[in-house]
Amino acid sequence: MENEKETPEERRERLRQEEWKGNPTGNLKDSTHRSSYGSLVDFVGGMGWKGTGMLIILIIVGFIIYFLFFS
Template identity: 50%
Template sequence: MSEEKPETKRERFRQEELKKDPSGSFHGGGLPDLVGNLGWKTTGSILLALIAGFILYGLFFR
C-alpha cells in the first residue's frame, strides 16, 4: 500500500469537510489554505520579500 502525500490527504479532508458543511466555503479558505497550496519555499520567499520591502521602505522614505 502506497503512502498518501500530505497535500493529497489535506485536499481529501477538505473535500469531505465541504460535503458536510457546504456553507463553510462561502467565505473562502483563508490563510491556511493559501499557505498549504503554495508550499513552504514559496511562502518563505513571500515573507522574506515583505520583510525586505518594509526595511527598504523604512530606510528610504523616512
C-alpha cells in the same frame, strides 16, 4: 495502504473533502466566505514551503525598504 503514499497536501485536501461531505451547510458558509476574502491556507498550501519562505522574505525586505525610505 493508499494513505501511506499520499503527500501532506493530498491528505489535507482529502480530510477537507470528507468534512464537507459531513457538513453541507458549513460548506456553503465556507464557500461564500472563501470567495469573498480568499483563504490563506489554500494560498500557502499551493505554494509549498519554498514559495512560502520566499514570500516571508519579500515581506521582510519590503518593510526594511519602506522604513529606510520613509522614516
